[in-house]
Amino acid sequence: MKRRYLEIDVFGAEPSLGNALGVVLDSEDLTADAMQEFAAWTNFSETTFLFPSTAEGADYKVRIFTPTRELPFAGHPTLGSCFAWLQGGNKPSDPNIVVQECAAGLIEIRKDEKSLSFKSPALIKYGPIETALISEIAEVLNIDQAKIIDSHWLDNGPGWVGVLLSSVDEVLAISPKSKSSLSIGIFGFYEENSGPAYETRAFFSENGVLVEDPVTGSLNAAAAQWFIQNDRCTAPYSVSQGLAINHKGEVKVTQDHDGSIWIGGNTHLTSFAEVEI
Numbered sequence: 001m002k003r004r005y006l007e008i009d010v011f012g013a014e015p016s017l018g019n020a021l022g023v024v025l026d027s028e029d030l031t032a033d034a035m036q037e038f039a040a041w042t043n044f045s046e047t048t049f050l051f052p053s054t055a056e057g058a059d060y061k062v063r064i065f066t067p068t069r070e071l072p073f074a075g076h077p078t079l080g081s082c083f084a085w086l087q088g089g090n091k092p093s094d095p096n097i098v099v100q101e102c103a104a105g106l107i108e109i110r111k112d113e114k115s116l117s118f119k120s121p122a123l124i125k126y127g128p129i130e131t132a133l134i135s136e137i138a139e140v141l142n143i144d145q146a147k148i149i150d151s152h153w154l155d156n157g158p159g160w161v162g163v164l165l166s167s168v169d170e171v172l173a174i175s176p177k178s179k180s181s182l183s184i185g186i187f188g189f190y191e192e193n194s195g196p197a198y199e200t201r202a203f204f205s206e207n208g209v210l211v212e213d214p215v216t217g218s219l220n221a222a223a224a225q226w227f228i229q230n231d232r233c234t235a236p237y238s239v240s241q242g243l244a245i246n247h248k249g250e251v252k253v254t255q256d257h258d259g260s261i262w263i264g265g266n267t268h269l270t271s272f273a274e275v276e277i
Contacts, residue, residue: 001029001276001277002274002275002276003024003025003026003027003274003275003276003277004024004025004026004088004272004274005022005023005024005025005272005273005274005275006022006023006025006084006087006269006271006272007020007021007022007023007269007270007271007272008020008021008023008080008083008084008267008268008269008270009021009266009267009268009270010076010077010079010080010083010215010217010265010266010267011076011079011215011217011241011249011250011251011265011266012215012247012248012249012250012265012266012268013248013249013250013266014248015266015268015270016268016270017242017247017248017249018076018214018215018242018247018248018249018250018265018266018268019045019076019213019214019215019216019242019247019249020044020045020214020270021044021045021046021047021048021076021077021080021081022039022042022044022046022047022048023047023048023049023050023080023081023084024038024047024048024049024050024275024277025050025084025085025088026050027049027050027051027063028051028052030049030277032063032070034277035047035049035063035065035070036065036068036069036070038065038275038277039065039066039067040067040068042067043067044067045066045076045204045211045213045214046064046065046066046071046074046076046077047064047065048062048063048064048065048077048080048081048084049062049063049065050062050081050084050085050088051063053099053101054101055101055106057093057099057106058099058100058101058106059085059090059092059093059098059099059100060081060085060090060098060100060101061100061101061102062077062078062081062100062101062102063102063103064077064081064102064103066204066206067206068206068207069206070103071103071157071158072102072103072104072157073102073103073104073107073121073156073157073158073218074157074158074217074218075118075216075217075218075219075220075221075263076215076216076217076265077217078100078102078107078109078118078217079109079116079117079118079217079264079265079267080267081100082098082100082109082111082116082118083116083267083269085098086098086111087269096110096111097109097110097111098111100118103157104121104156104157105121107119107121110262110264114266115252115264115265115266115267116264116265116267117252117254117262117263117264117265118217118221118262118263118264119260119261119262120156120221120222120224120225120260120261120262120263121156121157121221122156123153123154123155123156123222123225124155124156124157125153125155126152126153126154126155126222126225126226127152127153128151128152128153129151129152129153129161129163133161134148134151134163136182137151137161137163137182137184139177140176140177140180140182140184140210141163141174141176141177141184141186142174142175142176142177143165143170143174147165147166147170148163148164148165149164149165149166150163150164151163151164152226154185154219154222154223154225154226155222156218156221156222157218158183158204158218158219159183160183160184160185160202160218160219160222161182161183161184161185162184162185162186162187162219162222162223162226163184163185163186163187164187164188164189165186165187165188166188167188167189168188168189168190168198168199169188170188171186171187171188171199171200171201171244172188172199172201172243172244174186174201174244176203176210177210178209178210179208179209179210180203180205180208180210181205181208182203182205182210183202183203183204183205184202184203184210185200185201185202185203185216185219185222185223186200186201186202186203187199187200187223187227189232190240195238195240196237196238196239196240196250197227197233197237197238197239197253198227198233198239198240199239199240199241199243200216200219200220200223200239200240200241200251201241201244202216202219202241212244212245214241214242214245214247214249215241215242215247215249215251215265216241217251217263217265220239220241220251220253220263221261221263223239224253224261224263225261228255228261233253235253235254235255235261236252236253236254236255237253238250238251238252238253239251239252239253249265250265250266251263251264251265252264252265
């Protein structure tokens with residue numbers, strides 16, 4: 001069966017410099033094995049498959065696959081899937097909010113004339129990282145443990161742990177070991193008034209092999225909660241990610257009066273095709 005397939009650049013400060021996403025529309029009757037096989041073929045950090053919603057209040061349902069596994073939630077697939085759903089001619093029940101159903105629950109997505117942003121989901125695990133794990137993270141990152149000035153669990157689905165280093169230069173210099181079961185976010189703050197608040201790098205484990213993600217919505221959503229709660233940042237602000245691997249990602253962080261944090265960025269359609277799955 002032929003299905004509509006879009007490739008989208010998400011979070012790029014400029015087109016084609018963000019994080020690529022494959023989105024399959026019309027995914028009804030696809031098995032999990034078929035979706036996993038197709039996601040392995042695209043070899044993007046994530047590929048998503050859209051379905052009619054099954055939850056009350058949702059506009060559509062998404063399933064999110066890396067090349068090797070399914071995720072309950074991820075950030076750039078959320079924005080890219082919403083963009084693809086709208087490009088497919090669909091309209092949300094609320095003209096200003098799209099509600100996405102995924103394994104992590106219902107995710108609200110705001111749309112305006114320029115960009116999309118998702119409401120940060122609740123954290124599954126949040127708090128200080130155990131000393132033994134900090135030591136393991138330092139070993140994986142090939143750095144002295146003393147260079148880690150703060151650390152925290154930042155798990156909103158993909159299982160992130162976050163570490164803060166003392167500078168952007170230290171973040172960009174990281175050259176981790178190739179194998180680990182951890183998903184690690186690394187942060188370093190820019191000097192004030194220099195543009196972005198901090199630089200992010202994200203390494204996730206695919207079958208025990210560390211892969212660097214160009215721009216990461218889920219990690220930056222959790223990090224925003226960490227840094228805002230600890231008075232390191234005040235929204236609105238922007239985050240840079242991808243410089244170490246020749247990308248130019250820009251993540252925009254805003255906060256409502258009720259404390260809700262929103263993660264936004266650009267979405268650009270790069271290609272459209274029909275695929276046989």
